[in-house]
Amino acid sequence: MPDKRVALVTGAGRGIGAAIALTLAKDNADIAVVDYGEEAAAAETLAALTAAGAVARYYKCDVSDFAATKAVADAVVKDFGKIDILVNNAGVTADDLLMRMSEAAWDRVLGINLKGCFNMIKHVTPYMMRKRYGRIVSISSVVGLMGNAGQANYAASKAGIIGLTKSVAKEFGARNITANAVAPGFIKTAMTDALTEEQKQAMYKLIPLGALGETQDIANAVKFLVSDDARYITGVVLKVDGGMYI
Numbered sequence: 001m002p003d004k005r006v007a008l009v010t011g012a013g014r015g016i017g018a019a020i021a022l023t024l025a026k027d028n029a030d031i032a033v034v035d036y037g038e039e040a041a042a043a044e045t046l047a048a049l050t051a052a053g054a055v056a057r058y059y060k061c062d063v064s065d066f067a068a069t070k071a072v073a074d075a076v077v078k079d080f081g082k083i084d085i086l087v088n089n090a091g092v093t094a095d096d097l098l099m100r101m102s103e104a105a106w107d108r109v110l111g112i113n114l115k116g117c118f119n120m121i122k123h124v125t126p127y128m129m130r131k132r133y134g135r136i137v138s139i140s141s142v143v144g145l146m147g148n149a150g151q152a153n154y155a156a157s158k159a160g161i162i163g164l165t166k167s168v169a170k171e172f173g174a175r176n177i178t179a180n181a182v183a184p185g186f187i188k189t190a191m192t193d194a195l196t197e198e199q200k201q202a203m204y205k206l207i208p209l210g211a212l213g214e215t216q217d218i219a220n221a222v223k224f225l226v227s228d229d230a231r232y233i234t235g236v237v238l239k240v241d242g243g244m245y246i
């Protein structure tokens with residue numbers, strides 16, 4: 001069996017991040033779970049990762065905090081010896097029409113969703129460069145490609161991730177570090193579960209495959225992009241959206 005890889009997944013306490021972490025754990029990776037909640041909130045995820053045979057550790061960190069993300073990158077390398085895979089998944093929304101959007105709502109969403117990716121990439125890539133190996137996947141959104149009324153801050157942050165990813169792909173390619181983005185469409189989460197049947201039907205009409213995606217669909221895309229099968233793929237935005245963006 002090849003050496004275990006080490007994956008740092010942000011926002012892995014729950015939702016899509018937890019599915020990504022578990023999928024990578026099943027694919028022979030040890031996992032650094034980075035999230036800003038208390039460790040207890042991620043207890044279920046940590047137990048599942050351990051049950052899947054991974055060494056899993058929790059790091060409490062707000063990804064928008066530059067100094068804190070450096071401390072986490074350093075701690076993960078101290079604990080695990082290396083970071084092979086970085087998945088920037090932590091993200092938030094603070095929706096409002098632009099006319100009503102506060103400066104705080106703009107700064108918070110850009111700070112977590114976009115600067116959070118910069119922070120982690122900035123502090124993890126020095127370690128990847130030394131090993132001449134790295135796989136970076138950042139979770140964007142089809143909203144970053146399409147825009148969305150009521151989500152100017154979120155759409156800007158997710159579009160920013162695409163520019164960041166392409167630039168990182170160009171800067172680090174020579175060091176055998178790839179950088180790609182995954183752009184989910186509507187994914188079945190606690191948020192979409194709360195929609196009424198009528199709202200869901202309206203959403204299905206926008207999606208050629210006629211259904212919401214599962215968190216596993218996103219995890220599968222990430223698993224592919226960090227695999228050897230994707231060794232020649234960098235700077236792409238892989239849409240996992242049931243065709244919504246066609």
Ligand code: NAD
Pocket residue numbers: 010011012013014015016017034035036037061062063064089090091092112116139140141142183184185186187188189191
């Ligand atoms: P979620 O809210 O269920 O989970 C997000 C996780 O990120 C949580 O564990 C939260 O604690 C963590 N987090 C939030 N802010 C953080 C911070 N500052 N520092 C560290 N951790 C932080 O969300 P989700 O639906 O699983 O979404 C995951 C990612 O996928 C996000 O980037 C989101 O924008 C993106 N996305 C989701 C959908 C969807 O339909 N759910 C669609 C497109 C893109």
